[in-house]
Amino acid sequence: MVSTHPKNIQLKHRVKIVDLAQSLNLSKGTISRALNDYSDISDSTKLRVRKQAKIMGYIPLSSAQAIKTGRVRALGLVLRVDSHDSHHAFLTDFLDGVSRSAGTRNWTLTVATATSDEDELQTFRRLVAERKVDGFIITRCLVNDIRVGLLHDAQIPFVLYGRTNLDADYSYFDISGETAIESAVCRLVALGHKNIGFINGPEDLNFSQMRKNGYLAGLETSGLAQNSSYIVSDVLTREQGQMATQALLTLPTPPTAIIFSLDMAALGGYRAVEKLGLSVGKDVSFIGYDGISQGVYATPALSTFEVDTRQAGERLATMLIDQIRGEPLEKLNEIQHAKFTPRGSSNPPQKTSEQLAEFISGKHNERETL
Amino acid sequence: MVSTHPKNIQLKHRVKIVDLAQSLNLSKGTISRALNDYSDISDSTKLRVRKQAKIMGYIPLSSAQAIKTGRVRALGLVLRVDSHDSHHAFLTDFLDGVSRSAGTRNWTLTVATATSDEDELQTFRRLVAERKVDGFIITRCLVNDIRVGLLHDAQIPFVLYGRTNLDADYSYFDISGETAIESAVCRLVALGHKNIGFINGPEDLNFSQMRKNGYLAGLETSGLAQNSSYIVSDVLTREQGQMATQALLTLPTPPTAIIFSLDMAALGGYRAVEKLGLSVGKDVSFIGYDGISQGVYATPALSTFEVDTRQAGERLATMLIDQIRGEPLEKLNEIQHAKFTPRGSSNPPQKTSEQLAEFISGKHNERETL
DNA sequence: ACACTTGCCGAAACCGTTTTCGGAATAAAT
DNA sequence: ATTTATTCCGAAAACGGTTTCGGCAAGTGT
Numbered sequence: 001m002v003s004t005h006p007k008n009i010q011l012k013h014r015v016k017i018v019d020l021a022q023s024l025n026l027s028k029g030t031i032s033r034a035l036n037d038y039s040d041i042s043d044s045t046k047l048r049v050r051k052q053a054k055i056m057g058y059i060p061l062s063s064a065q066a067i068k069t070g071r072v073r074a075l076g077l078v079l080r081v082d083s084h085d086s087h088h089a090f091l092t093d094f095l096d097g098v099s100r101s102a103g104t105r106n107w108t109l110t111v112a113t114a115t116s117d118e119d120e121l122q123t124f125r126r127l128v129a130e131r132k133v134d135g136f137i138i139t140r141c142l143v144n145d146i147r148v149g150l151l152h153d154a155q156i157p158f159v160l161y162g163r164t165n166l167d168a169d170y171s172y173f174d175i176s177g178e179t180a181i182e183s184a185v186c187r188l189v190a191l192g193h194k195n196i197g198f199i200n201g202p203e204d205l206n207f208s209q210m211r212k213n214g215y216l217a218g219l220e221t222s223g224l225a226q227n228s229s230y231i232v233s234d235v236l237t238r239e240q241g242q243m244a245t246q247a248l249l250t251l252p253t254p255p256t257a258i259i260f261s262l263d264m265a266a267l268g269g270y271r272a273v274e275k276l277g278l279s280v281g282k283d284v285s286f287i288g289y290d291g292i293s294q295g296v297y298a299t300p301a302l303s304t305f306e307v308d309t310r311q312a313g314e315r316l317a318t319m320l321i322d323q324i325r326g327e328p329l330e331k332l333n334e335i336q337h338a339k340f341t342p343r344g345s346s347n348p349p350q351k352t353s354e355q356l357a358e359f360i361s362g363k364h365n366e367r368e369t370l
Numbered sequence: 371m372v373s374t375h376p377k378n379i380q381l382k383h384r385v386k387i388v389d390l391a392q393s394l395n396l397s398k399g400t401i402s403r404a405l406n407d408y409s410d411i412s413d414s415t416k417l418r419v420r421k422q423a424k425i426m427g428y429i430p431l432s433s434a435q436a437i438k439t440g441r442v443r444a445l446g447l448v449l450r451v452d453s454h455d456s457h458h459a460f461l462t463d464f465l466d467g468v469s470r471s472a473g474t475r476n477w478t479l480t481v482a483t484a485t486s487d488e489d490e491l492q493t494f495r496r497l498v499a500e501r502k503v504d505g506f507i508i509t510r511c512l513v514n515d516i517r518v519g520l521l522h523d524a525q526i527p528f529v530l531y532g533r534t535n536l537d538a539d540y541s542y543f544d545i546s547g548e549t550a551i552e553s554a555v556c557r558l559v560a561l562g563h564k565n566i567g568f569i570n571g572p573e574d575l576n577f578s579q580m581r582k583n584g585y586l587a588g589l590e591t592s593g594l595a596q597n598s599s600y601i602v603s604d605v606l607t608r609e610q611g612q613m614a615t616q617a618l619l620t621l622p623t624p625p626t627a628i629i630f631s632l633d634m635a636a637l638g639g640y641r642a643v644e645k646l647g648l649s650v651g652k653d654v655s656f657i658g659y660d661g662i663s664q665g666v667y668a669t670p671a672l673s674t675f676e677v678d679t680r681q682a683g684e685r686l687a688t689m690l691i692d693q694i695r696g697e698p699l700e701k702l703n704e705i706q707h708a709k710f711t712p713r714g715s716s717n718p719p720q721k722t723s724e725q726l727a728e729f730i731s732g733k734h735n736e737r738e739t740l
Numbered sequence: 741a742c743a744c745t746t747g748c749c750g751a752a753a754c755c756g757t758t759t760t761c762g763g764a765a766t767a768a769a770t
Numbered sequence: 771a772t773t774t775a776t777t778c779c780g781a782a783a784a785c786g787g788t789t790t791c792g793g794c795a796a797g798t799g800t
Contacts, residue, residue: 014499016756027780032758042778059499063433063442064756067785072433074480074502081466091461096451096483103482103493108502110444110480112473113466123473129384129429132444132478238667294664297608387787397750402788412748434786437755 015056024052035060066131073107075320076133078123080140082115090292090309094161097313098137107321121150128156134324137161137316141206159320161312164206171323171332173315177207177289178214180305180338181259184287185218188257188346193285195353197230197248197255199241199269201262208233211261211289230255241268249276249284254356256349257285263292263304266345270298276360283356286345289338300344307338385426394422405430436501443477445690446503448493450510452485459634459662460679464531467683468507477691491520498526504694507531507686511576529690531682534576541693541702543685547577547659548584550675550708551629554657555588558627558716563655565723567600567618567625569611569639571632578603581631581659600625611638619646619654624726626719627655633662633674636715640668646730653726656715659708670714677708 021028026045034041034049052058066072075098079091099109110133114120124147127133135157138147145164152158152168160172181198188196198215201208212231219226229251232244241264248255249272260266266288273280280286281300288295291306315334351359391398396415404411404419411419422428436442445468449461469479480503484490494517497503505527508517515534522528522538530542551568558566568585571578582601589596599621602614611634618625619642630636636658643650650656651670658665661676685704721729 018756028757029759029781030779033779036758038759040778045778059496061437061756062500062502063436064785065758066433067431067437067756067787068758070785079462079465079469081462092449092451095449095481099449099481099483103496106496106500108480108482108497110478111465111469112478113469126429126473126476127478130432130476130478132432398787399751399789400749403749406788408789410748415748431786434755435788437757437786438788440755 014061015058017058017060020049020053020056020058023056024049070131071134071324072131073105074133075102075107075109075317076124076127076136077109077111077139078120078136079111079113080115080120081113090290090307093309094139094313097310097315098317099313101314101317102321105318105321107317109317117146120147124151124156128154135159135320137320142204143206143209145206157320157324159316159323161316162206163210165209169332171319173312173319173334173336175307175312175338176335177211177261177305177338178217180289180340181211181214181261182218182221183340184259184289184305185215185224186222187340187342188259188285188287189218189222189224191257191285191346192348193255193257194224195227195230195253195255195257196224197258198232199235199244199248199258199260199265200231200233201265202234202236208261215259235260235265236262238264238268241265242272243268245269245272246275249273249278249356249360252357253353254360255284256351256353256356257287257346260286260288263288263290263295263302266302266304267294267298278356278359281345281347282350283359285347285349288345291338291341296343298345303343303346304341305338306341308336311336384431385428387428387430390419390423390426390428393426394419440501441504441694442501443475444503445472445477445479445687446494446497446506447479447481447509448490448506449481449483450485450490451483459660460677463679464509464683467680467685468687469683471684471687472691475688475691477687479687487516490517494521494526498524505529505690507690512574513576513579515576527690527694529686529693531686532576533580535579539702541689543682543689543704543706545677545682545708546705547581547631547675547708548587550659550710551581551584551631552588552591553710554629554659554675555585555594556592557710557712558629558655558657559588559592559594561627561655561716562718563625563627564594565597565600565623565625565627566594567628568602569605569614569618569628569630569635570601570603571635572606573603578631585629605630605635606632608634608638611635612642613638615639615642616645619643619648619726619730622727623723624730625654626721626723626726627657627716630656630658633658633660633665633672636672636674637664637668648726648729651715651717652720653729655717655719658715661708661711666713668715673713673716674711675708676711678706681706 017028017031020031030041031049034046035053062073077098102109112123112127114123136151138158139161141160141162141164143165148160148164148166148168148170152170160170162174163172185196200212216226232247235241235244241260245258248258258269260269266286269286270280273284278284286302288302288304291304295302295304387398387401391401400411401419404416405423432443447468472479482493482497484493506521508528509531511530511532511534513535515536518530518534518536518538518540522540530540532544533542555566570582586596602617605611605614611630615628618628628639630639636656639656640650643654648654656672658672658674661674665672665674
């Protein structure tokens with residue numbers, strides 16, 4: 001382990017800009033401008049100053065800079081903790097992406113939590129008023145998200161992870177769940193499925209709308225009729241996933257394949273299938289979305305669309321920093337695609353919808369006669 | 371929803387201390403001292419100033435304060451992301467606890483991630499040098515944790531979530547895994563178990579040591595002999611849990627009950643049990659530790675010790691803030707207890723260890739003859 | 741009546757950095 | 771040899787607070 005740094009974390013007597021100035025026989029203004037790459041400083045002195053700064057271990061005090069520049073080099077992230085854990089399965093990756101991307105540019109990430117809209121706005125206000133952060137990363141976008149309007153009006157920089165319905169000019173990074181789900185439909189159709197159900201997330205979240213659009217588009221391109229009873233919404237948790245799957249499979253003509261808007265719901269679906277005496281990947285095919293790690297350990301492993309949450313965090317951080325710095329955004333917004341990872345849960349149908357229905361209702365009668 | 375705040379987040383023309391001074395015909399020094407509760411300001415003017423401050427919506431600029439006071443009112447948390455997700459199952463709760471506790475005192479939380487020791491120290495240095503944070507919350511304590519020595523020597527305030535072996539005078543908050551595991555042994559013994567295995571976490575983590583001590587203490591008080599082949603270490607993930615359980619159950623005299631240092635490992639254990647044609651809660655009893663939500667949805671649900679991670683975060687934040695403020699710590703450290711939550715996985719043994727061994731080896735032979 | 745506290749506040753220095761402005765030196769143009 | 775631009779840097783004023791110090795008034799003790 002090679003390191004050019006001292007093994008201790010020094011705190012006492014930090015070297016200030018005047019120390020540098022003194023040791024180089026320059027004024028502190030010159031030092032500052034040299035470090036900030038002003039054009040009225042000669043290249044030679046810039047070099048000299050930077051070298052000495054490195055030698056003496058000078059690190060600018062961010063709060064002192066902030067008072068003049070108005071920037072603290074900090075990104076804000078407000079987490080909503082009211083909802084179910086499922087939302088935060090990727091939190092570590094996301095935080096890592098953001099923090100790492102910010103850290104390399106000497107920015108930091110401050111996170112806060114909120115339980116309600118009012119709580120969240122309150123937190124925005126406080127962080128902005130105290131100038132603890134220079135901008136926000138917004139996650140879990142709603143279809144109609146008041147936050148983007150508010151932040152936009154207040155002229156506070158922000159970026160969205162995802163999109164919203166409002167047509168304000170904001171920048172965002174998103175993974176196209178729409179095309180992913182559409183391709184899921186096509187893949188299942190290619191495998192021979194004709195009855196494909198869709199278990200969606202909460203309808204107020206924007207990504208749910210997108211994925212639903214993808215589902216409908218997939219039916220369209222595959223030439224399949226749209227069946228409103230094949231769509232279940234507002235399914236977020238494992239248990240809700242189980243119930244929704246149960247509901248779909250006990251339909252008169254049950255789907256032979258189910259697409260889930262969230263992996264977590266799909267994992268709940270496994271139980272419903274098992275309880276009906278069926279098995280996933282044989283009698284019923286599953287395709288999920290998110291790529292959570294638990295999906296790998298399910299039996300059979302869950303076919304899903306893997307989302308690179310770390311990359312999302314990285315991109316969002318850089319986009320926001322650039323925006324705050326007032327740099328021309330090369331891209332105001334960016335859309336990536338999730339990577340389909342076929343595993344054991346999606347295969348050609350072994351039973352037709354009718355056979356499935358017969359089996360299931362038989363199971364039911366069997367039970368009732370007991 | 372009643373709110374005294376304007377619906378927008380104002381940014382332009384923040385009200386400064388001079389604005390207050392002007393409107394009250396006082397000097398800015400007086401305003402500052404009034405707000406900071408100096409003793410040389412009369413109660414009447416303190417009241418007057420605070421009232422006006424609230425009316426005008428004055429919020430001090432933390433970076434401006436920081437430059438003089440040396441404090442930015444920010445807590446630091448460095449997350450290690452190299453390890454498996456299991457460590458971060460409670461991250462949301464923990465962050466919520468810390469952030470909420472900090473927020474009510476107008477402090478904030480900045481998080482960073484690190485992948486190695488060197489990386490983490492580097493991050494410490496940067497955050498301290500730039501004075502982005504006033505102190506750190508340290509999680510995932512090792513038995514010999516270099517971090518506490520370094521931070522202690524550098525005189526940087528910090529608190530530990532957990533403990534370490536070093537006998538420096540640091541403050542910590544911990545949940546006593548030791549007493550929990552000890553009581554787990556006793557409970558299982560009370561149910562009739564005589565062969566109790568223990569699947570522990572990584573040995574370099576301090577809590578693993580503590581829980582192992584608890585296990586040994588439990589055997590001691592129950593009068594059971596200690597059997598070194600009943601202890602497996604360094605089990606962190608689901609798959610490792612499965613393998614470890616498999617190993618214990620294929621012993622000549624398998625345990626009829628297993629205690630897991632981590633719920634996640636226990637969930638892996640379910641699979642091992644099922645694959646052997648046995649069932650948890652009947653043939654083999656499980657008791658876990660942590661209280662992760664997945665444990666509720668396992669069949670049977672996992673008996674475990676529930677840890678209040680949110681409360682831990684809250685306490686740690688307040689302890690650290692108090693310490694930074696230089697307030698006399700009423701308690702330098704604090705130990706809470708995990709709450710045992712019996713569910714379906716722990717019951718009286720239906721088979722003795724011999725019967726279990728016979729069944730399992732029969733299963734094995736059966737397979738080999740195929 | 742006087743000196744002596746005490747309570748309360750204003751003035752000014754200070755924290756570490758950025759940024760504006762002007763001016764000395766040097767180079768280029770006439 | 772002047773004038774005119776350029777280049778480069780120093781001096782000083784910000785930024786928005788905190789903290790020290792000194793002083794005026796009112797109360798206290800003799």
